[in-house]
Amino acid sequence: MSAMLEVRNLTKHFPIRRGVLRRVVGNVQAVNDVSFDVGEGETLAIVGESGCGKSTIGRTLLRLLTPTGGTVALDGTPVMDLSDDDMRQMRRQMQIIFQDPFGSLNPRMTVAETLAEPLLLHGLATRDDVAQKVADLLETCGLQPWHAGRFPHEFSGGQRQRVGIARALATRPRVIVCDEPVSALDVSVQAQIVNLLKDLQAKFGIGYVFISHDLAVVRHMASRVAVVYLGRIVEEAPVEELYATPRHPYTRSLIAAAPRPDPAMRNVRAPVQGDLPSAMNPPSGCAFHPRCPLAQDRCRSERPELRQLGKARVACHFAEAEPVIETAGEHRQSDALRQRLAVLEAAREKEKT
Amino acid sequence: MEQREAPLLDVRDLAVEFHVGGTVQRAVQGVSLSLNRGRTLGVVGESGCGKSVTSLSIMRLVPQPPGKYAGGQILFDGQDLLTLSESEMRKLRGGRIGMIFQEPMTSLNPVYTCGHQIEESLSVHSGLSKKAARERAIEMLDLVGLPSPKSRVDDYPHQLSGGQRQRVMIALALANDPDLLIADEPTTALDVTIQAQILDLMGELRSRTGAAVMLVTHDLGVVAQTCDDVVVMYAGRVVERAPTADLFADPQHPYTVGLMAAVPRIDTAVGRLATIPGTVPPPWSKIAGCRFASRCPLASEQCRTQDPPLRDLSPGHGVACWHAPIEVAA
Numbered sequence: 198m199s200a201m202l203e204v205r206n207l208t209k210h211f212p213i214r215r216g217v218l219r220r221v222v223g224n225v226q227a228v229n230d231v232s233f234d235v236g237e238g239e240t241l242a243i244v245g246e247s248g249c250g251k252s253t254i255g256r257t258l259l260r261l262l263t264p265t266g267g268t269v270a271l272d273g274t275p276v277m278d279l280s281d282d283d284m285r286q287m288r289r290q291m292q293i294i295f296q297d298p299f300g301s302l303n304p305r306m307t308v309a310e311t312l313a314e315p316l317l318l319h320g321l322a323t324r325d326d327v328a329q330k331v332a333d334l335l336e337t338c339g340l341q342p343w344h345a346g347r348f349p350h351e352f353s354g355g356q357r358q359r360v361g362i363a364r365a366l367a368t369r370p371r372v373i374v375c376d377e378p379v380s381a382l383d384v385s386v387q388a389q390i391v392n393l394l395k396d397l398q399a400k401f402g403i404g405y406v407f408i409s410h411d412l413a414v415v416r417h418m419a420s421r422v423a424v425v426y427l428g429r430i431v432e433e434a435p436v437e438e439l440y441a442t443p444r445h446p447y448t449r450s451l452i453a454a455a456p457r458p459d460p461a462m463r464n465v466r467a468p469v470q471g472d473l474p475s476a477m478n479p480p481s482g483c484a485f486h487p488r489c490p491l492a493q494d495r496c497r498s499e500r501p502e503l504r505q506l507g508k509a510r511v512a513c514h515f516a517e518a519e520p521v522i523e524t525a526g527e528h529r530q531s532d533a534l535r536q537r538l539a540v541l542e543a544a545r546e547k548e549k550t
Numbered sequence: 551m552e553q554r555e556a557p558l559l560d561v562r563d564l565a566v567e568f569h570v571g572g573t574v575q576r577a578v579q580g581v582s583l584s585l586n587r588g589r590t591l592g593v594v595g596e597s598g599c600g601k602s603v604t605s606l607s608i609m610r611l612v613p614q615p616p617g618k619y620a621g622g623q624i625l626f627d628g629q630d631l632l633t634l635s636e637s638e639m640r641k642l643r644g645g646r647i648g649m650i651f652q653e654p655m656t657s658l659n660p661v662y663t664c665g666h667q668i669e670e671s672l673s674v675h676s677g678l679s680k681k682a683a684r685e686r687a688i689e690m691l692d693l694v695g696l697p698s699p700k701s702r703v704d705d706y707p708h709q710l711s712g713g714q715r716q717r718v719m720i721a722l723a724l725a726n727d728p729d730l731l732i733a734d735e736p737t738t739a740l741d742v743t744i745q746a747q748i749l750d751l752m753g754e755l756r757s758r759t760g761a762a763v764m765l766v767t768h769d770l771g772v773v774a775q776t777c778d779d780v781v782v783m784y785a786g787r788v789v790e791r792a793p794t795a796d797l798f799a800d801p802q803h804p805y806t807v808g809l810m811a812a813v814p815r816i817d818t819a820v821g822r823l824a825t826i827p828g829t830v831p832p833p834w835s836k837i838a839g840c841r842f843a844s845r846c847p848l849a850s851e852q853c854r855t856q857d858p859p860l861r862d863l864s865p866g867h868g869v870a871c872w873h874a875p876i877e878v879a880a
């Protein structure tokens with residue numbers, strides 16, 4: 198059985214050039230040997246810290262960057278082999294949403310123009326029905342009809358992200374790469390956008406590659422999670438499994454380090470010391486070894502392969518060992534909070550009717 | 551709560567406006583908060599709610615124009631900072647009041663070495679000799695956990711990683727043993743494993759130096775982990791104030807409740823995330839009543855016409871809402 202989107206051994210190296218002749222003196226191994234599947238209506242989350250190669254994975258698989266190696270197939274069609282013309286057609290199926298919708302929206306185009314463009318380009322609307330199709334898109338994404346005539350700068354961050362989503366949705370894509378789509382938003386707005394993305398997925402069966410540094414958001418979005426460290430997947434597992442039994446020490450430290458909103462559970466004790474190493478000069482063996490409390494001699498010399506462990510894939514020599522990084526259990530949400538929220542939500546329901 | 555001791559910082563009814571393009575934006579309106587020695591106060595709220603304007607005001611760094619202090623007092627150790635001359639303020643900044651910002655490059659000067667900047671501050675504020683200042687600078691860099699401080703003291707800021715720069719900024723802020731440390735989103739730009747290291751460090755230094763800390767953040771997790779007391783801001787107002795444990799155990803204001811419920815949980819799977827429908831009113835809008843009324847399902851006629859004052863529901867726990875405490879079915 199083949200998945201809707203199959204990414205195999207995706208690799209992207211950037212040359213480092215120095216001197217007046219701009220000679221290539223080395224390369225940054227931004228993405229190395231990354232493989233994963235995304236099924237219809239499924240979300241694969243890619244998580245990791247800044248500079249780990251998350252965004253490069255997303256851009257390379259869309260061919261916005263030329264890969265150094267590897268293959269991508271959508272519904273069995275090898276994307277990397279397509280001619281430029283065929284790729285233009287393929288773009289319809291593979292869209293992207295960015296963290297900063299402002300940077301990706303043309304400031305001189307109204308929302309209606311922004312949304313009409315892909316519809317007309319791909320022949321999904323005619324001059325006669327384009328206005329109606331734009332109106333439908335706005336409604337689907339929780340915007341008002343009068344937003345059509347507005348410019349990006351007139352919108353709040355959350356509204357702009359809705360426009361970004363509407364534009365990606367316009368061509369009825371099979372897959373959307375969401376690159377930190379809620380990271381710039383306030384929590385109350387973030388929750389609105391997360392819910393919108395999930396609703397759209399349920400409605401249209403879109404597959405998401407959801408790139409994020411926030412493991413709490415990912416828990417709400419993902420079907421499966423791939424944790425990336427210095428350009429490689431170090432762990433990949435179904436979402437419940439990843440959070441219930443994280444096996445890689447790096448995954449464990451990411452979960453442990455997230456500050457819990459519960460003052461009775463003061464969990465912030467830095468789980469690992471040291472900085473992220475530079476991708477230009479990655480550590481030998483296991484890239485995580487300089488920060489890993491479990492590291493042994495073997496880790497410094499031999500890179501652990503990503504191997505199957507139950508439903509998970511893990512790249513750690515000692516993945517079966519007793520974990521040493523505590524990840525902190527469930528935190529408490531007060532009864533008062535739950536009860537008052539229920540009161541507010543009931544009142545909101547009543548307002549609607 | 552012990553309230554006998556006079557607070558180190560006592561902000562009373564602060565109002566700050568920005569005059570832009572013919573409109574007046576009331577960025578901060580009637581904000582009051584106080585902070586005792588040795589305590590950490592969290593100021594939490596969403597983008598644009600006035601957190602940074604409040605902290606910049608305490609340091610008197612709101613740009614004027616377009617900014618304008620439109621009312622209130624900022625009492626620091628009994629003295630109103632809003633009445634001091636610029637040169638008196640300059641003595642306080644980096645001296646008795648230390649500051650840390652989200653982006654270290656805004657307060658670290660890229661053309662000087664890290665050591666030079668700390669030494670300079672030590673000689674200006676504490677009158678240390680060149681030699682003593684250098685020794686102390688190295689000591690501070692060591693204290694904040696910068697690896698090999700003796701050589702890194704001569705590094706320029708751009709030679710350091712984001713986490714290391716944040717450590718240098720903390721060293722700079724604490725070099726002169728400040729009584730008050732103002733930290734505006736000190737870990738927001740950092741990766742989560744580095745954030746944990748920096749929060750660890752700040753906690754350790756706070757208990758060591760006894761400085762009072764005002765921590766501005768949008769992250770309720772960070773508040774829960776680090777603060778003794780919290781002020782929740784919405785659209786330029788304080789809407790709730792409480793000891794941290796009280797706020798999380800018994801959130802009162804509809805906005806606080808909504809905000810807490812919207813935080814996605816890492817520890818357990820839940821269904822749909824709770825949201826607060828709508829958006830914050832734009833800063834130039836004139837609102838007679840409660841600023842949360844447009845998003846609040848409990849809003850009544852009174853809410854729309856009269857601004858709710860902050861009043862104590864229990865000792866130390868203040869709420870600015872006409873309908874608090876919210877009645878829940880038993």
Ligand SMILES: Nc1ncnc2c1ncn2[C@@H]1O[C@H](COP(=O)(O)OP(=O)(O)OP(=O)(O)O)[C@@H](O)[C@H]1O
Pocket residue numbers: 568570575577595596597598599600601602603604613616617768833
């Ligand atoms: N220099 C300025 N000129 C004009 N308006 C300003 C200026 N600085 C702040 N404001 C306005 O004051 C209000 C409060 O801003 P402030 O920076 O305090 O928000 P904040 O709570 O710190 O938000 P964030 O979480 O995004 O940092 C906003 O409406 C903002 O647009």
Ligand code: SF4
Pocket residue numbers: 445446447483484485486489490491492493496501512513514515516
């Ligand atoms: S392989 Fe070794 S260094 Fe790498 S994560 Fe596993 S134990 Fe740590």
Ligand code: SF4
Pocket residue numbers: 803804805840841842843844846847848849850853854858870871872873874
């Ligand atoms: S005062 Fe009224 S509108 Fe404001 S938060 Fe309270 S109930 Fe809601």
Ligand SMILES: [Mg+2]
Pocket residue numbers: 601602603734
């Ligand atoms: Mg701010």
